[in-house]
Amino acid sequence: MNMSTMNLNRSQDEAELEAEFQRRIDNEEKIEPKDWMPEAYRKNLIRQISQHAHSEVIGMQPEGNWITRAPSLHRKAVLLAKVQDEAGHGLYLYSAAETLGISREELIDALHTGAAKYASIFNYPSLSWADMGAIGWLVDGAAIVNQVSLQRTSYGPYARGMVRICKEESFHQRQGYHILMTLMEGDERQRKMAQDAVNRFWWPSLMMFGPHDSDSEHSGQSMTWKIKRQSNDELRQKFVDQSVEQAEAIGLTLPDPDLRWNEERGHYDFGEIDWDEFYSVIAGNGHCNRDRVAHHRRAHDEGAWVREALDAYENKRAAARTA
Amino acid sequence: MSNVANEKIAAYANRLGDDSLIHGHRLSEWCSNGPFLEEDLAMTNVALDYIGRARNFLTYAAELIGGGATEDTLAYERDCLEYTNLLIYELPKGDFAFTTARQYLLDEFELLFLTALCNSEDSTLAAVAEKSLKETRYHLRRSKEWMLRLGNGTEESKEKLQTAVEQLIGYTPELFEVDALEKDLISGGIAVDRAGLEESWRSACEKTFDEAGVNMPQAVWRVKGGRTGFHTEHLGHLLADMQFVQRAYPGCQW
DSSP, rough: OOOHHHHHHHHHHHHHHHHHHHHHTTOHHHHHHHHHHOOHHHHHHHHHHHHHHHHHHTTHHHHHHHTTTTHHHHHHHHHHHHHHHHHHHHHHHHHHTTTTTTHHHHHHHHHHHSSOOOOGGGOOOOTTTTHHHHHIIIIHHHHHHHHHHHHTOOOOHHHHHHHHHHHHHHHHHHHHHHHHHHTSSSSSHHHHHHHHHHHHHHHHHHHHTTTTGGOOTTTHHHTTTTTTTTHHHHHHHHHHHHHHHHHHHTTTTOOTTTTTEEETEEEEEOOOOOOHHHHHHHISSSSSSHHHHHHHHHHHHHHHHHHHHHHHHHHHHHHHOOO | OOHHHHHHHHHHHEEEEEEEEEEEEHTTTTTSSSSSSSHHHHHHHHHHHHHHHHHHHHHHHHHHOOTTOHHHHHSOOOGGGOOOOOOOHHHHSSSSHHHHHHHHHHHHHHHHHHHHTTOOOOOOHHHHHHHHHHHHHHHHHHHHHHHHHHHOOOOHOOOHHHHHHHHHHHSSSSOOOOOOHHHHHTTTOOOOGGGGGGGHHHHHHHHHHHTTTOOOOOSSSSSOEEEEEEETHHHHHHHHHHHHHHHHTTTTTO
């Protein structure tokens, strides 16, 4: 057999494997860590899951910013529990990414160098207590819409992680909404604080679903592989539809003059997102881009001696056991 | 029970609540600052236990005080001089070695203290103690394990742990100080005689320090004053942070 026949055979094998892989996906079978998968599928998943994990972890910062300043002990306890959940979600997701053959250390390095992204919403600052409400209601609300859909994603560990995460996220969204509701029942300054937070977080929350389907770089292949189950625009519409009534119920105004019910479509129409802002913040022009990564890097660097001590201790213990 | 007794029990519950609240606050400052994600999670978990404990003690104190007092008026409307936590709780979180050493020293203390408080004649205090004791057993398992890891880890971790212990030791005698209020409540079977816990505490700590290869120093310097409001400079800043929203927008519901 000469070289070119071998290559031909290999690519034939590969083509068969890929066809079989796609057949399983089309059949709604879950792909598990030890199964064969196209290299691009693996890469795509690592990119998406790690971005998701980093978002949970970086998302601890804007909320952690208010734990020490929470205005009642009840709110403080709930916020602490919530941020703790986010850390837990980060852990499930890092573990899911690790099943694809990448280490936690590599994932964190990629966050520090900027090779891996996190949700750009966390580049916006949390300036008032009401922001804890807006982040819970809108940011977690948008995340849930996306995550509910991802419960049916094709990669088993990711899908199962999403099921656990969704259970907890709905509590997060309720706590955020409850913060805003309480503020809206309060005095003029509190209502202003709540409205201001919603004004600042509404559009960035819509941006969380990513570019329009027609402009989305990764969407086509992700849909074929069923990593993504619904398109950016479908999910965004779902989020807008559910948010309008919730806002009205507590007297909040969503900052979009074009927002109105469209009887024919059975959905709310809404205005065009400022995509320049979206790309500009991703490119580094948000208030917190540098702070978020620097904060994570500082904590990681300051903890280096602790991790070294832990390794040294475990090694000594292992050595003592085998001795 | 007489009003005088109620006032005293309220003051007692209040100081135990202050200890827990200030400690929980310091631990909560670790959120997103831990050495790795699992530890971040563990520290906020412990912080949450302390905030919960603080709420139980302060709610009880507020009930006894009456006149519209709540856990929140106690937490958010008192200034530095009215706070009665012991000084060791308010010291800044420091590095991971400092937080670990403080947690360990306090866990050993709280194990003894809460065990005794479970026998209080005051059923509310006893019930809070019982719930808290379960948490403290778990906290102690963790902090002790970290003492061993840091002490037997690297030269650097051992040195940092030793330094932390030396910075903390002079704040530990205050844990065992009994003032007139507590003396009164001890004779009524309500409060714990902290002075009686020191020996057991010291021997438990020495055992762990020994295993960790770190010296447990004698407290040659001693700083006191928390129960009378004579605090370190750190508490004012902690309260400025904690109370900011309530102070900037007084009289609101949150």
